[in-house]
Amino acid sequence: MAEGTGRHILGSFDNALETLRNNVLMMGRLAERNLANAAKGLFERDDDPCNIVIADDEEIDTLEIQVDQEGVLILTRFQPVANDLRQVITSMKSSVNIERIADQAVNIARRARKLNAHPELPVIHSLEPMFAHASSMFADALRAYSDNSAEIARGLKARDKELDEMNRQFARTCTERMAGEPDSVRGYLNLIFIARFLERVGDHATNLGEDIVFAVDAEEIRHTQASRTD
């Protein structure tokens, strides 16, 4: 693939692309922070970080709209093609995935507040590796975006499979325990939901990876055998 690496003759085009990119990265950093706060609220049984996650989500929503507007403006004003066009499309799609990851952080924070109101269920700590795995996938998706690394992006699909398996296993454990602890059914259900939210974080990180591969290598890996067996 050919890669346009130099600066554009039109400096304002470079500036617009850079602003778009920075806003996507800023969304990513905020969503990352929200996910970390949700984990803190959940595992340290602290409602404050949960409330911060819910409050900060608005900023990410605003940025999503801004990225959309900037993307449309670039398409209108500069009519990008080839690598530039793929970058703009990927940025606009990435902002959607990041916003949804932030939504998952809010969902987790809300469930965490419910869990915090009751005695701790020891199984909650089995979620920590899953949380770490989903967060690490998201961090790597952001790194792939920031560094234009198709290599990092391509690795995400396989890691999503592991996350799916962790989710299945955790749901099985909770279901088994529910049978013996009928008073804690609501708590276990909240934990199952949280695991499901983390599994969705992995899906969105994978989507980010697929779009980054498209941007960098001009290759479509969504819904392909290659992506399924990676």
Added chain:
Amino acid sequence: MPISMESELKSPAADPSTASPEPRPDFIQVKDFNFFYGRKQALFDITMDIPERQVTAFIGPSGCGKSTLLRNFNRMNDLIDGTHHTGDITINGRSIYDPKLEIIALRRSIGMVFQKSNPFPKSIYENIVYSLRIAGRRNRKFLDETVERSLRGAALWDEVKDRLNESALGLSGGQMQRLCIARAIANNPEVLLMDEPCSALDPIATAKVEELIHELKKDFTIVIVTHNMQQATRCSDRTAFFYLGRLIEFDTTEKIFSNPSQKQTEDYITGRFG
């Protein structure tokens, strides 16, 4: 079919010999072509196959050789002193440098439209039939039919049918350019060459010409030189990128503008050149 050297003119759509069901992928073949203005070499080792009844766009920065190559297809460069070439260009299987080929017949079979519309200071009607009259066609019915067919083909008929005897110089810029296209297709050429045909037109006139190009490719093989990337994207099926007299990349327009193979192409189309 070899390039027609007859003055017999038929509608390509009506003539089974020209409306072949399978378009040739190599209707225009450029083979190891080098071209020189005196001692200065303008084209280097160009080899490419231009498919029949498709639109092929030539793009590249000024001085890259795209217009030079275009003007070789109807040997217009022969009019410039001191030019010479090596290699060959064939159209529909026959070399345009074949000594037996009459240049006038060649030019009659290859219509050309220029950047600036250049109607003759004559009536609209006479602009269309001028070359036919020179070729000895006198039959009024034939001339009338050709005028209507050509003007309809150039999407101009409805606008001028009531004033065919008025001066062509009274038309708008866009209409004049479409008149030149009508004049070019009056001879039923096999190839239509367009050298930046819309660069002097407003967006509406440009859109009309672009729509016309889309219609004309059903009957003609079209090669268009353009500096307008969006126009190349909209109008052409294949795009050739030239730089410093060399053909850098030639592929489907979709490939060239979405994921070109060569860095030079990508740098040019994304505005990173220079």
